[in-house]
Amino acid sequence: MSRYQPFAVVALGLAILSVPSFAHACCPSGGNTDPKPALGLGQEYPSAANESIDPNWRVYNFERDGIHYLQVNDSNGVVRAAVGRIADTMWVLPLGSDADRVNTDSISAGLLIYSDETIEVRRYQTPNGDAWLIGPNDR
Numbered sequence: 001m002s003r004y005q006p007f008a009v010v011a012l013g014l015a016i017l018s019v020p021s022f023a024h025a026c027c028p029s030g031g032n033t034d035p036k037p038a039l040g041l042g043q044e045y046p047s048a049a050n051e052s053i054d055p056n057w058r059v060y061n062f063e064r065d066g067i068h069y070l071q072v073n074d075s076n077g078v079v080r081a082a083v084g085r086i087a088d089t090m091w092v093l094p095l096g097s098d099a100d101r102v103n104t105d106s107i108s109a110g111l112l113i114y115s116d117e118t119i120e121v122r123r124y125q126t127p128n129g130d131a132w133l134i135g136p137n138d139r
Contacts, residue, residue, distance in 0.1 A: 001102075009070065012015045022093060026117035027043045029124065039061050039062045039064055039069065040060070040094075041064065041069050041071060041082065041095070042071070042082070044073065044077030044078065044079065044096050045073075046060050046062075046071070046079050048060040048061060048062060051114060051116075052113055052114050053112065053113065053114060053115070054074075054111070054112075054113050056073070056074070056075050057072060057073070057074060057075065057113045057114075057123070058072070058073040058074070058075065058077075059071070059072055059073075059113060059114040059121060060073070065076045066086065067084055067085070067086055068084070068085045068086070069082060069083070069084050069085070069093070070082065070083050070085070070114075070119065070121070070134065071095070071096075072096070072113065072114075072121060072132065072134075078096075078097060078099055079095055079096040079097070080130065080132070081095070081096045081099060081101075081102045081132045081134065082095040082096055082099070083102065083104060083134050084114070085119070086111060088136070090104045090119075090134070090135065090136075091104065092104060092134075097129075098129065098130050098131065098132060101126060101128065101129065101130065101132060102131070102132045102134060103131070103132065103133050103134070103135070104134055104135050105133070105135055106135050106136065106138060108131070109120030109122065109124060110123050110124035110132075110133050111123050115137055116137065117137060118137055119134065119135065119136060119137055120133070120134070120136075120137045121133070121134050122134075
């Protein structure tokens, strides 16, 4: 066995290991598919349609890879709250000035801002500011 052979094996191993990291660095998908378009989630005025039933608020729906997102903005474009949802599981996203005042339990009170066949958004006042009930539409 040549004294240089172990170095060749190490060099070959490093070369093989560097290929996947290069592909991942150039393309978030690892180079296997085209990059996905930006959602607009978190933006003041995303390209999605405003679906709010109240003119003082903006509600935007997004979907990507089977995950649904709902974002609430005020009329000035300030992101106030956002949730993610897969089937019946919903969670609060760390977006918006009211993120710490979002409840995803059943809807029971507040001013209706948005409603579809699966979800409702209601706003109510607290001493700390606007709070949100974003939960299943139980109708």
